[in-house]
């Protein structure tokens with residue numbers, strides 16, 4: 001099989017618009033761990049099942065150990081949180097996480113999913129963490145949007161249903 005140019009792949013993939021989430025989990029020592037991710041996908045409705053794709057690192061270790069994770073969907077004004085949890089730490093960027101039913105939760109998010117791991121699949125340099133959703137909730141505030149490697153405000157004007 002012919003291999004695609006890695007730069008072209010990243011740029012083409014970046015044209016797929018996503019929201020931005022912070023994955024949260026408690027690590028082996030019970031400490032809160034967070035990581036920015038836009039690989040969140042809803043993959044089945046009955047039972048409600050999702051996946052995230054995570055590269056090796058602290059969050060990967062925490063999800064593997066805890067066998068559960070939270071998905072905190074960031075609001076429009078959450079760019080600082082996205083940057084912080086993507087490895088650009090800012091001392092004043094993080095509001096304290098609340099621990100709800102054993103999972104860390106960021107305040108003010110557009111949606112939250114509590115996810116119970118059912119399968120881990122290693123695929124090349126990432127692991128797919130497939131999980132059933134045990135609880136979720138949402139608000140009607142607007143989300144942060146990621147497109148072409150940049151942050152955007154809200155989802156834009158609807159054109160049709």
Ligand SMILES: Cc1cc2nc3c(=O)[nH]c(=O)nc-3n(C[C@H](O)[C@H](O)[C@H](O)COP(=O)(O)OP(=O)(O)OC[C@H]3O[C@@H](n4cnc5c(N)ncnc54)[C@H](O)[C@@H]3O)c2cc1C
Pocket residue numbers: 020031032033034035036037038039040053054055056057058059060082083084085086087088089094146
């Ligand atoms: C929009 C976007 C989408 C991304 N999507 C993905 C994806 O889907 N999959 C993927 O693998 N990577 C993704 N990344 C990259 C990923 O967010 C970074 O590589 C991240 O640094 C990896 O986290 P880590 O747990 O491995 O390591 P770390 O670098 O240790 O953790 C990430 C950051 O979170 C901070 N942090 C962690 N826990 C806490 C805490 N309790 N209190 C305060 N700060 C804390 C750390 O200071 C660090 O800056 C994405 C990045 C961006 C910007």
